[in-house]
Structure formats: C-alpha cells, structure tokens
Amino acid sequence: MFAPVSYKWHAFLNTRFPLIKPTTEVEKLLSLRHVASSRVGTVLKRVAVDQTVFAPLATGAFIVGMGVLEGQGPDALLERIRLQYPKFLLAGYLGKCSD
Numbered sequence: 001m002f003a004p005v006s007y008k009w010h011a012f013l014n015t016r017f018p019l020i021k022p023t024t025e026v027e028k029l030l031s032l033r034h035v036a037s038s039r040v041g042t043v044l045k046r047v048a049v050d051q052t053v054f055a056p057l058a059t060g061a062f063i064v065g066m067g068v069l070e071g072q073g074p075d076a077l078l079e080r081i082r083l084q085y086p087k088f089l090l091a092g093y094l095g096k097c098s099d
Contacts, residue, residue, distance in 0.1 A: 013046045
C-alpha cells in the first residue's frame with residue numbers, strides 16, 4: 001500500500017523540482033559550480049517539502065493503519081494517535097528508531 005503512494009509522491013517531487021543538467025560540453029564547463037549549487041538547492045527543496053507534507057501524513061496513516069489491523073475502535077485509535085503521533089514524527093525527523 002505504501003510503495004505506490006510513495007512512488008507517486010516522489011514522481012511528483014521529481015517533476016516539481018527537477019534536477020538541472022547542462023546539455024552541451026560548453027555549458028558543462030561554464031556552469032559546473034552553478035549546476036552543483038542548483039542541484040543541492042533542488043535536493044534541499046525536495047527534502048523540505050517531503051518532510052513537511054508527506055512525512056506527517058505518512059506517519060499518521062501508519063499509526064492508524066496499525067491500529068486498524070490490531071482491531072482497535074475509533075476511540076482507541078484517537079488515543080493511539082494522541083500518544084504516538086508526536087513521538088513517531090519526532091523520531092522520524094531525528095532519525096531515531098527507539099527510545
């Protein structure tokens with residue numbers, strides 16, 4: 001379920017923030033620094049949009065999905081989100097897998 005959504009999301013990011021490639025040898029020689037800096041900027045934009053838009057949605061979907069698979073009802077799901085969402089989202093941002 002996650003793979004197709006993630007694929008579409010990253011395809012959107014690739015079209016919205018394309019990497020610029022020099023097309024001729026002269027452009028390659030003249031704009032090497034510009035291309036390198038614009039690529040870094042493009043990658044930073046992709047990461048920023050991904051982490052501010054997709055990560056919060058994917059984290060919430062994961063928590064809800066796990067609760068549903070465990071047979072939890074609406075009240076238990078809301079409590080689970082309240083308790084786990086901030087912790088999981090922060091762990092994702094910090095790159096932590098456990099407490």
